[in-house]
Amino acid sequence: MTAGLRVRDLRYAYPDGRRALDGVDLVVEPGERVAVLGPNGAGKTTLVLHLNGTLRAESGTVAIGGVLIEKATLKEIRRRVGLVFQDPDDQLFMPTVYDDVAFGPANLGLRHAALTERVDAALAAVGLPGLGDRAPHHLSLGQKRRAAVATVLAMEPDVLVLDEPTANLDPAARRELATVLTTLDLTTLVVTHDLPYALELCPRSVILAEGRMVADGPTRDLLADTALLAAHRLELPFGFDPSTVRS
């Protein structure tokens, strides 16, 4: 089961008064994979924290599969939206990988065999079967990142949101993560400034700049528009030409 996501006129200011989100609109269809591109400080992480109600909007709405985020629906929303944070050391806080993956579904009330089954399935889905007994600090960064994905998959979410999933990963770990993400049949939002990764994973991209959506279209077209990218401090890696990449 997968659901769409609808953000309408979302506004948010930091406690010091600085505007982080200034009227964000975004519609993602069920099963779609969309990249949210933007330079550092564009409000990407702030947007992510609104998608499961961690931050509450000043005005505007967020709905997941038709369910509006509000106090009464928070529990359901947090099950339906899986956030994978940037630093896996923030996400993996339990003594073992198994305990960590079990944390979410246990909060949902799963126990005994049902819980073990859920954990094993999630670890298998990210290509880490049998690593449940490891301590998180004994994993490589790439494994940690995939374990972090498993922790939210175990909650059987409808929407998966990844914040800078490739930060600090080596090329092999990037590829392994991409393989996992493309096999998942979920509505996925990849928040990143890694443009080639966006092209690899997401047919569609949006650009968030200064708290607003300034572009929305096929990833290949957006990346080909050098003037648009330059206007929003986005740059392709040296020698990378999106038109020559086969999809």
Next chain:
Amino acid sequence: MSGGHTHASGLHHAGDTAVHRLPAEAKVAATVVAVLAVVATPRDQVGAFVAHAVVLLLVVAAMRLPPPALLRRMRIEVPFLAFAVLLPVLGRGPRVDVLGVSLSHEGLWAGWNIAAKGTLGVLAAIILSSSTPVAELLRGVERLKAPRVMVAITGFMIRYLDVVVGEASRMRIARVSRGDDPRWIWQARATAATGGTLFVRSYERGERVHLAMLARGYEGSMPEVHHHHAAPRAHLLAAVVPAVHVAIAVAALLR
């Protein structure tokens, strides 16, 4: 990622002996009982202490912990032993001559008491920590009905020790790379600033971890994620060692 050597789980000595296989909660309880029995043994019953030591060393042998590893871990006791050595010298009351040195009679007994009970206690703790992985140990304490939030806090502490130590060492290397070479107390400013930064960073990490917990449905109480319960026979087996310690202590008290 490197730097895992500072981690508390480094105490664990992997193996698959009967001692390793015992349920963690039974080992925690057995350790507490054994230590209490040792402490309750009157200090003048030297034979009883020898008996306690023999029992613990048999367990060490059964779990195949190599003597060098054991001795290395016992070093933690050295400061206490140093204190125990001082007692006979500094003690008051009637004095006795030992190899030409005048020592306090009462101080000798007090020093022996600390040295013997301390060593045996450390030995018991080493047996527990060497035969039980940290995660298992935490689960054991939880199964003994310790408040789950306390277990969680301990777990977080162990989990993030490595992360914080790694961060501190990276900051130190960055400092030293820029020519900082503190030798005297008045040069401690940069080190102190590092400490402050580390505190702020750890605090911020704490907030991010809390966010990650909320995002996965945390509502203020840690869920139970393990439901495995050991067979009663395993608990009985684990009870043998502390029972022997209690018997030794009782025999010593009755003499």
